[in-house]
Amino acid sequence: MVSSHNELIVSLDIGTSKVRVIIGEINNGTINIIGVGQAHSEGIKKGAIVDIDQTVHAIREAVDHAERMVGVTIHEVFVGITGNHIELHETQGVVAVSSEDREIREEDIQRVIQAAKVVAIPPDREIIEVVPKEYIVDGQGSIKDPRGMIGVRLEMEGTIVSGSKTVVHNIVRCVERTNLRVAGIFLQPLAASSIALTKDDKNMGVVLVDIGAGSTTVGVFEQGQLVATSVIGIGGDHITNDIALGLRTHTDAAEKIKIKNGCALIDEASEEVKFKVTRIGSEVEKQFTQVDLANIIEPRAAEIFQLVDDTVYKMGFSEEIAGGVVLTGGTVSMPGMLELAKEELDCPVRIAIPDYIGVRDPAYTTGVGLIQYALVRMERKPVRTSTGSFKTAPKPAVNKPQKDSGNILDKVKNWFSEFI
Numbered sequence: 489m490v491s492s493h494n495e496l497i498v499s500l501d502i503g504t505s506k507v508r509v510i511i512g513e514i515n516n517g518t519i520n521i522i523g524v525g526q527a528h529s530e531g532i533k534k535g536a537i538v539d540i541d542q543t544v545h546a547i548r549e550a551v552d553h554a555e556r557m558v559g560v561t562i563h564e565v566f567v568g569i570t571g572n573h574i575e576l577h578e579t580q581g582v583v584a585v586s587s588e589d590r591e592i593r594e595e596d597i598q599r600v601i602q603a604a605k606v607v608a609i610p611p612d613r614e615i616i617e618v619v620p621k622e623y624i625v626d627g628q629g630s631i632k633d634p635r636g637m638i639g640v641r642l643e644m645e646g647t648i649v650s651g652s653k654t655v656v657h658n659i660v661r662c663v664e665r666t667n668l669r670v671a672g673i674f675l676q677p678l679a680a681s682s683i684a685l686t687k688d689d690k691n692m693g694v695v696l697v698d699i700g701a702g703s704t705t706v707g708v709f710e711q712g713q714l715v716a717t718s719v720i721g722i723g724g725d726h727i728t729n730d731i732a733l734g735l736r737t738h739t740d741a742a743e744k745i746k747i748k749n750g751c752a753l754i755d756e757a758s759e760e761v762k763f764k765v766t767r768i769g770s771e772v773e774k775q776f777t778q779v780d781l782a783n784i785i786e787p788r789a790a791e792i793f794q795l796v797d798d799t800v801y802k803m804g805f806s807e808e809i810a811g812g813v814v815l816t817g818g819t820v821s822m823p824g825m826l827e828l829a830k831e832e833l834d835c836p837v838r839i840a841i842p843d844y845i846g847v848r849d850p851a852y853t854t855g856v857g858l859i860q861y862a863l864v865r866m867e868r869k870p871v872r873t874s875t876g877s878f879k880t881a882p883k884p885a886v887n888k889p890q891k892d893s894g895n896i897l898d899k900v901k902n903w904f905s906e907f908i
């Protein structure tokens with residue numbers, strides 16, 4: 489049961505195969521996942537919404553499920569965004585410390601972030617977020633948090649994440665049509681990294697790879713920062729399609745066979761695992777083994793890893809990345825994926841799974857990561873007045889148990905609109 493004193497953070501992951509809503513209860517800075525709702529998704533391709541009605545319907549269904557599970561009403565959500573429209577740019581800001589005693593306060597940090605946002609961006613693009621990398625106080629750099637320090641001149645170096653206005657607006661539109669408010673939009677690889685990667689991973693250099701249903705999102709982290717991201721339009725759905733073609737069966741049947749018997753490595757597959765398939769145009773069932781299935785899956789899964797390798801290379805990271813590769817996303821649940829990745833990528837590889845009861849599945853990494861990322865961002869930020877370039881729904885921004893009166897989201901309801 490939800491305690492009426494704890495705050496709730498709700499994430500929304502609009503994926504190609506599933507729309508997922510996850511409710512996190514925050515208790516002294518730790519997250520408990522108390523509710524999950526999901527719905528079949530058809531309105532999205534490679535991170536962009538292609539069917540608004542379908543997406544709105546799926547969001548509503550997922551929200552209803554999660555609400556019923558927990559007995560709360562959801563009013564606002566943190567949403568993930570990804571796609572090849574995303575661009576990262578380095579940015580700097582500089583301000584004079586405003587207080588007479590020269591102590592750096594939160595408002596100075598907000599002003600320097602704001603100053604870093606004043607860059608020329610084309611009218612068809614939107615700033616999604618500014619990720620601070622380091623602060624410099626009177627010339628002294630490498631400062632992670634300058635609050636409380638004394639100085640005259642405060643500088644910040646960081647990254648501007650921008651995306652296509654159309655894509656961003658369509659996401660907001662879909663969410664608002666379900667009568668929810670967008671509390672914040674965060675880049676999926678950044679959100680996922682907050683639970684999938686350690687500080688050391690990010691400092692050493694690591695590639696985070698989310699293999700979903702319709703796409704594979706690659707994020708490269710170096711020196712603690714996300715430095716590049718790219719989306720490959722291939723994922724688990726392509727494996728399913730290959731199975732449907734190879735076994736001459738329907739896609740729905742192929743998907744079930746993949747989940748139940750799939751194996752990405754021929755050497756690991758068993759002749760003993762047998763299953764029957766009703767073939768298209770025939771009443772007769774034909775028997776196959778897991779080895780037959782692995783013969784279809786392995787080449788496609790290997791192709792995904794080769795494309796990941798090519799993409800990392802094309803993004804300019806030809807040197808071996810020290811921390812190797814961290815895999816996540818629904819498709820990496822398939823047995824054999826880890827071993828195949830090690831063979832194909834020839835570097836250290838591990839799988840990241842959210843370590844929270846109820847969501848121990850790599851398909852939930854982005855959704856749970858959004859909650860963790862929102863929590864960290866909120867703890868750092870005060871209330872701000874909206875200067876957002878588009879409006880969100882004018883409704884109370886509180887997710888709460890029906891009788892609850894206080895919520896961490898109250899504190900930041902305006903601040904986040906700066907980022908969307």
Ligand SMILES: Nc1ncnc2c1ncn2[C@@H]1O[C@H](COP(=O)(O)OP(=O)(O)OP(=O)(O)O)[C@@H](O)[C@H]1O
Nearest residue numbers: 503504505506700701702703724725818819821822
């Ligand atoms: N146990 C499993 N074995 C094989 N494949 C699996 C398994 N579990 C999930 N999948 C596959 O994972 C994919 C869904 O992953 P995920 O939920 O991460 O994708 P998504 O977020 O909906 O899509 P995308 O991120 O591409 O927009 C589907 O293709 C599904 O078949």
Ligand SMILES: [Mg+2]
Nearest residue numbers: 503504700854
């Ligand atoms: Mg996904």
